[in-house]
Amino acid sequence: MAEAESIQRLYGVPHSLYTGVARCYLRTQGIPYEELPTAHPDFQERILPVTRRSIIPVLETPEGDVIQDSLDIIDHFEARGVPYSAYPDSALQRVLAIIIQYYGSQSMLKHAMHYRWTYRTQQEEFLRDAFAAGAGEELADRIMSRMNSYLPRLGVTEHTVAEIEASYFQLLDTLNVHFRKHPYLFGGRPSVGDYGLIGPLFAHLGRDPVPCDIMKVRAPRVYRWVERMTAPGLDTPEFQGYGSEFLPGDEIPETLVPLLEQIADEIFPELTDKFVFLDDLIETHRPEDGQPVSDKPHQRYVGLVDTQFRGMPMQSGVEPYLVYILRRADQVLASVSQTEQQAVRAFLETYRLADALPGNRGYSVDRRNQIEVWER
Template sequence: MPQTYAFADPLILYGVPHSLYTGVVRCYLRTQGIAYIERPTSHPDFAQRIMPTIGRSIIPVVMLPDGRIIQDSVDIIDHFEQCRVPWPAYPDGPLHRILAIIVQYYGSQAMLRHAMHYRWSYLGQQEAFLRDAFAAGSGHDMAEKIMTRMQSYLPQLGITETSIPVIEHSFESLLDILEHHFREHPYLFGGRPSVADYGLIGPMFAHLGRDPVPSDLMKRRAPRVFRWVERMTAPRLDAPEFTQYGTDYYANDSLPETLTPLFAHIAEEIFPELTSKLMFMDDHVNQLKPADGQPVSDKPHQRYIGVINTRFRDVPVSAGVQPYLLYMLRRADAVMAGLNESEHSRVLAELQRHGLDQALPGHRGYSVARQNHIEVWEIAN
């Protein structure tokens, strides 16, 4: 068994149990055996030490024992991936790695629609649970304001009376697909979690696996999916049902047939919305002509730069555009750029077979980076 990377002292994780992105980081830290102390945003150190550094109220945030601060679930995972962690989350195989990044994008970005619908559209059936969670994390005085603000995000996520039946059908279909996979495999890409698992666990734990309405649906319809949620939130690798399975990713960049329906599901969900968002950013950058390193928005807390009219499956929806999506998907471009001609052709053919080749943004003359805890434009020379 690999040796656990150990700190002399535990780090501090600022977050709350019902936070989607805090759930991602908490799962990663527990899997890797990294000691941490979790504090809510109501803790005085958050206002006195964290917010002056990151310039906004946002979670998760990690403070390392040496005082360094890291904000953003992807940045936190990528920081520790450079350390000697026992269970690296990026597969070595290029196809595995690219697909894992795309699944991570789907879970942490596209599934916001599912997560926020089930939390707020069913408020009347789970209000006591949610009010207790928000009050415990932020204090009674702030809970109502935060809950009201969160509900205001539904329109820009494309959650309407017209789209809700499609969102619910989508979630049920996803549960069925994952249920079949997790009957045979402990994690998405084999014997340990990848960034794909960490991408999905955010919505599947914090919202859909805890809030009473979707959690009950998951337990009744897809018990193996709920068991995967338990496995992801437990310390280390918690897979006694798969004692003889091993801890490696699938050999030789191969994929089991149980993942084919998942990739098809993701392709149907993210397109044409992702294509429309990339085109919006193309036009935005062309008109704005930002300098290299310029923040993507005028204020640090503003992550949306506009709204597009697109479709979610067969339903027209409006959707906010966050340049952060480009920051996530560029990591897949980087993998492709490092391949020789033969490997490039092989991986591209597999992505095309799954309908996911257009998830890689490709050359556009610009990208998005993160500096000082915010997204900035990165302009090619």
């Protein structure tokens, strides 16, 4: 048993999308941790003064370091070495894993929040119990109402609901086929793509009663993957002899192609429109290197764009954080040979994903002192 002082502290709640990502990663890697709710006094006294905003998950290391954001928590441990690295060695798999991570952690907020709040009446007791357990009875209603109010800026409206649900069914069908043949997206261990998808597919869609029932009935192999992702280590008894490595030779399984096609259909033109918005913002305001992306730490949206989801018009909030995620794909390409770069770019062009990479725009987004800032 690990000594108490070597245990990581994870601040979050069971129904949190991003806490679920960090929790799955810690369990897969066998990293001892203790999970504490935001109502814990240490969160108020020690964590908030550092993060300067009420955000989860936050990891507090035994050495006293504070790391917020599931992406940064993963990268913190990756840099130190883990049993099952979440980053494939090959360039194409790694770039695609980052794009899928973006899709799961950002684009699928529509699906997650729609099924949680549009069906609130059918799930009221379940949701109320979860929010009260995490924040206390007095704050539960206030937090639930605030979360519900986010739907329009995520593009969840009466015009897009039918397409969001059609997208969820399509995703379940595609992944159900894939997970019959492979335990994870790219082989025998979860990638950052898996961790991106598990956020919405566990905390909301694989846990809240309405979407969870749909998943169990329509796509039992996807539900089994959710169980696998949330279990300790690699929970793969159905795949005896498969191994724990990523597929060799930068192989992309045929069963993954429909997922890539769906991602291309759904992240554009929204992502392109957001890039244009950010380009114009930079050109107009010309922020200095290190300048916060917003006036207040808790403000992550910098505006709204008129765009589309699966052909339906909508508005969507613009978070510079999207650049923080996707620029890592550019960094992968910058680290490999010209020949490898050309092969990856050709694949991305074929599957209409090339424009998911920010490229050289004259700016990027970094995180310094716990806050997102412009990088010039």
